[in-house]
Amino acid sequence: MLALAAALAGCAGGATDGPAEDDRPVVLTTFTVLADIAQNVAGEHLRVESLTKAGAEIHGYEPTPGDVRRAADADLILDNGLGLEAWFVQFVESVDVPHVVVSGGVDPIDISGDAYEGLPNPHAWMSPVNAAIYIDNIVAAFAELDPDNADDYAANGEAYASEVQAVYDDLLAELDAVPEAQRVLVTCEGAFSYLARDAGLDEAYIWPVNAEQQATPQRIAAVIERVDADGIPSVFCESTVSDRPMQQVVEATGAAFGGTLYVDSLSEPDGPVPTYLDLLRHDADLIAAGLQGESG
Incomplete structure (x- = not known):
């Protein structure tokens, strides 16, 4: 981090990575999901960028x-908070740029188990209900940054x-057909607590936060x-980690591998989830199909 601070001192005043002719205020987010949500609020008035690229593992x-x-040249930085970006506190202290925690006001769900017990689960954006809070916080942040366009940000x-709510309504409708005994979402990481709460699902996972080294034989055995x-028909894993531990569950139980879910990152533009709304739809479709025994 000291090296980063030194780099900042040497680079202060440098240009951002964006087009030279684009003089709109720059909003820098910590990961791609936030960038897409923020871009939908910003419209044409702001240039929104993600610090990390598609497919990046955000936790570490x-x-x-x-x-x-890039941060030093930004006009505003948005981060998720709730302990997601463990590296962010020191990072943002290295630059004199306003920043907003977009999860402010979310009712956190605590992690259960291990050294993380009692800490907030950071994946609050996986709840379409919480997404409305994120959007409100971003609207307020953009109105403060650029008051002349505050009405546009609100609109x-x-x-x-409304689009996010429509996806949520579709999710609930899809999952309504899942038998009660099979309403258990089994994933590699415990990143779906908020989505599971919204959808009336129980959850099971191999590790509580994104740390593959926690895929111990004991954890895998517990999921098996x-x-x-419960006779769970399908299990899942996330795009930013290896699915090898979950494939052991598949081999031991005969459950189907329901597919790859997206949480911490969008895909490239030509991939399955180039936007946040696509991410929600993709995950909802896979989960609903898998829990109804339609995977594999």
Whole structure:
């Protein structure tokens, strides 16, 4: 982090990575999901960028000197908070730029188990209900940054929140057909607590937060036992980690591998989830199909 601060001192005043002719205020987010939500609120008035690229693992990200330069040149930084970006506190202290925690006001769900017990689960954006809070916080942040366009940000936020609500309604309708005994979402990481709460699902996972080294034989065995006991038809894993531990569950139980869910990152533009709304739809479709025994 000292090296990053030194890099900042040497690069202060440098240009951002965006087009030279684009003089709109720059909003820098910590990961791609936030960037897409923010862009829908910003419309044409702001240039929104993600610090991390599509497919990046956000929990243990290590900022580079180039990241510090981009942050120093931004007009506003948005981060998720709730302990997601463990690296972010020192990083943002290295730059004199306003920043807003977009999860402010969310009712957190605590992690259960291990050294993380009692800490907030950071994946609050996976709840379409919480997404409305994120959108409101971003609308307020943009109105403060650019008061002349505050009405546009409010209108954009309202329209986008309606789209998110429509996805949520579709999710509930899809999952309504899942038998009660099979309403258990089994994933590699416990990243779906908020979505599970919204959808009336129980959850089971191999590790509570994104740390593959926690895929111990004991954890895998516990998930195998749960899948067998409840007759869960399908299990899942996330795009930013290896699915090898979950494939052991598949082999031991005969459950289907329901597919790859997206949480911490969008895909590339030509991939399955180039936007946040696509991410929600993709995950909802896979979960609903898998829990109804339609996977594999």
